[in-house]
Amino acid sequence: MGAGKTTVGRHLARLRGMQFIDADHELEARTGVDIPYIFDKEGEAGFRDREEQLIDDLSQERGIVLATGGGVVMREANRTHLKNRGRVVYLYTEVEQQWRRTRKSKNRPLLQQDNPKKILKELMALRDPWYREVADLIIPSKAQSARSLAMLINQKLTQMEPKS
Numbered sequence: 689m690g691a692g693k694t695t696v697g698r699h700l701a702r703l704r705g706m707q708f709i710d711a712d713h714e715l716e717a718r719t720g721v722d723i724p725y726i727f728d729k730e731g732e733a734g735f736r737d738r739e740e741q742l743i744d745d746l747s748q749e750r751g752i753v754l755a756t757g758g759g760v761v762m763r764e765a766n767r768t769h770l771k772n773r774g775r776v777v778y779l780y781t782e783v784e785q786q787w788r789r790t791r792k793s794k795n796r797p798l799l800q801q802d803n804p805k806k807i808l809k810e811l812m813a814l815r816d817p818w819y820r821e822v823a824d825l826i827i828p829s830k831a832q833s834a835r836s837l838a839m840l841i842n843q844k845l846t847q848m849e850p851k852s
């Protein structure tokens with residue numbers, strides 16, 4: 689959360705002339721409600737079930753840039769689909785930076801409590817190994833604009849062999 693997946697992903701899609709899809713926005717469009725509402729009514733498990741279904745669906749698309757939610761690596765099926773069906777970029781961000789970028793937002797239910805920095809730290813410890821396992825490319829996102837990060841990712845993807 690707060691790494692810049694949604695923002696950088698949109699720039700990257702523009703640079704590559706591809707369609708951009710944000711999994712959370714797509715889920716909101718398909719259900720007609722927002723992410724906090726889904727967490728509220730169905731809990732995190734309900735959200736994860738919907739997310740898993742959606743990732744299976746979207747990862748079969750070709751020629752898109754897909755920004756996932758940060759918790760996507762929590763389910764093994766998601767990790768497998770992303771790894772097998774696309775090229776995965778891990779936008780690494782320090783917890784302090786994540787916290788600064790997310791502290792005013794009301795849109796991330798997991799952080800709507802007293803000590804969001806502690807939650808971000810715990811989630812990082814749990815998830816970082818999975819992000820690294822799934823990633824084809826690891827990009828530290830420290831102190832660079834979203835557009836320059838997208839340009840860097842674009843360049844690195846272009847240097848890689850096309851995924852068959």
Ligand SMILES: Nc1ncnc2c1ncn2[C@@H]1O[C@H](COP(=O)(O)OP(=O)(O)O)[C@@H](O)[C@H]1O
Binds near residue numbers: 835
């Ligand atoms: N490289 C960046 N530099 C400065 N601000 C950024 C950068 N990437 C994202 N942001 C800002 O941080 C916030 C969270 O970004 P977002 O793209 O929603 O992250 P994610 O989708 O990974 O949770 C947004 O307000 C966005 O404008």
Ligand SMILES: O=C(O)C1=C[C@@H](OP(=O)(O)O)[C@@H](O)[C@H](O)C1
Binds near residue numbers: 694757
């Ligand atoms: O890290 C997570 O578990 C989540 C990240 C969010 O997306 P962003 O990573 O785009 O904030 C969103 O999917 C949901 O609130 C859960």
Ligand SMILES: [Mg+2]
Binds near residue numbers: 693694
């Ligand atoms: Mg996002």
